[in-house]
Amino acid sequence: MSPNTAAPSSHSALVLDRDLRLHVDQVPDRPPGNGEVLVEVAWTGICGSDLHVVQTGDWVTSWPAILGHEVCGRVLDCPDAALPTGQPVVLDSRVPCGRCRGCERAANLCSELAWLGECRPGGYQQRVVVPVSSVVALPADLPLDVAVLAEPLAVAQHAVHRTVRAAASLRTGWGPELVEGPGNTPFDRLREHGTTSQTPPRCLILGGGPIGQLVALLMSDAGHPIRVVEPDPGRRRLAAALGATVSESIPAGASWPVVIDAAGYPRSLPDALAAVERGGIVTVVALAHHPVELTPADLVEHETIVIGSSGFDDELPIAVTTLTSDPSRFRPLITEALELPELPDRLQRWRQEPPTGKVVIRP
Ligand SMILES: [Zn+2]
C-alpha cells in the first residue's frame, strides 16, 4: 500500500472565504504529484501580513484561501523520492514567476512575486503539498519549534545583509571594504578577513515586532551597538533581554549612521530620515502602504542612502544555519503557541492586544 492510499482523506484547516469569513473546516487531502512533496505541518508562524489579508482579502489569488507562509514540518510523502519520509523541512514562502527580468536577478525581485498561502494553500492546516523545489531540508539537531522562525529570520537577514554591504562603505573607519571570502554571511567574511577592527556603526531600529527583534539580534551579534524604539513595554522588555538598548520614542537630538525602519507607522520613514546621520543609511523593511511627504533636497544634501529590502534572496538556508548554531538564543522570540481553532479569536484581538513576540500555531 502506498503512503497516499494510507493517508486519511481529509484534515483540519483554517479556511478564509472570499467574504472574509474565517472558519476551521475539514479539507480533502491532495496526493502529491511528481516534483511535489506532502508535508505534515509541525508549526506555522503568524505574520503581520496574514492579519492584513484576513481583514482585506488583498493579495489572495486562489479562493477559498488557507494562509500561512512561515511553515516547518516533516515529509510525509515524496513520490519521486527526492526527500525521505520523516525529513524535517522548512517551506520557501516565495512563488516567483521564473520568467521575468526580476527573476533573472533574484526570486524576490520577481514582478509577479506571489506567496505561499495567498496563491496556493499554506500552513494554516495539518498537511500541505508544495513543489520539492520549495522546501529546504533541516538538520536533525534544529528543533522544529525554533525552525518555524527560519522564514522571518531570512527576511531579517536579507535586510541586515543589504544594510551591512552598504555600511561597509560608510566613512566610519569600519569595514573599509567588504572582502568576499568563505563564510555564510557578510559578517563571517568580514571577520575572517579581519576588516572589523573598528566598532561597527551604531544602529537605530524603529519597531520591536518580530522582524525588528530579529534584525536587532543579528546586528547586535555582529557587534553593532543597537537601540530599539518601540512603544509597547512588553516588546521593549524582550528587545532589552536580547541585548538591545531600548526606548519608547526616538531620543531627541541624537542621530545614527544606520537606521532600520521595521515599524511602518504613518511617519516612520520621515522619522528614520530625520534620525540618520549625514551620509548614513536608512533601510526600509516594514511593508507600509501609506504615502509620505519627503523633501528631495534633504536626501541630496545629507547624501542619505535609502535601501529597500523585500523578502529574502538566498538567505533561507543561511537562516537555518543561524538558528541551528544557537536555537536557545532565538526561542524567547516565540511568545505564544496556539492550536488552530484558537487563531480566529486571537486575530480578532490582535490590534488591541499586540503580541510581544512571534505567535505560532500547531495545526
Ligand atoms: Zn511574512
Ligand SMILES: [Zn+2]
Ligand atoms: Zn518573475
